Amino acid sequence: MKGNPVVKKTSRQQVYTLLVEVGRKDGDGLPEGSTGAAILCYASGVDEAEAVRETTAVLKAADMAPLEIEGYGTREDQIGEGMEIGAEEEALMQRALDENAVIVVQITPFED
Numbered sequence: 001m002k003g004n005p006v007v008k009k010t011s012r013q014q015v016y017t018l019l020v021e022v023g024r025k026d027g028d029g030l031p032e033g034s035t036g037a038a039i040l041c042y043a044s045g046v047d048e049a050e051a052v053r054e055t056t057a058v059l060k061a062a063d064m065a066p067l068e069i070e071g072y073g074t075r076e077d078q079i080g081e082g083m084e085i086g087a088e089e090e091a092l093m094q095r096a097l098d099e100n101a102v103i104v105v106q107i108t109p110f111e112d
Contacts, residue, residue, distance in 0.1 A: 034109035
């Protein structure tokens with residue numbers, strides 16, 4: 001019995017590293033007295049614009065107030081610029097890709 005060979009569909013999704021600055025909003029979960037925060041995320045998307053849109057939507061759904069987003073490109077972009085990516089970061093990037101998700105890596109509150 002002959003069948004069609006299994007062809008693995010390649011995903012157009014990539015993972016982008018984004019740094020999001022958020023302001024204060026009721027229910028945002030940030031520490032009392034903070035003026036906002038920087039949030040490092042890994043987000044999947046077919047391009048950086050889609051990753052930014054998805055990240056913005058996720059943060060707004062979590063009662064955060066995104067103000068500005070800075071993109072650092074894909075894993076490949078970062079390696080091409082000489083950055084080293086550790087095993088933990090690699091695993092989180094892969095998770096974002098596998099789950100087509102936004103992964104919040106770190107939240108750093110701003111203090112006055």
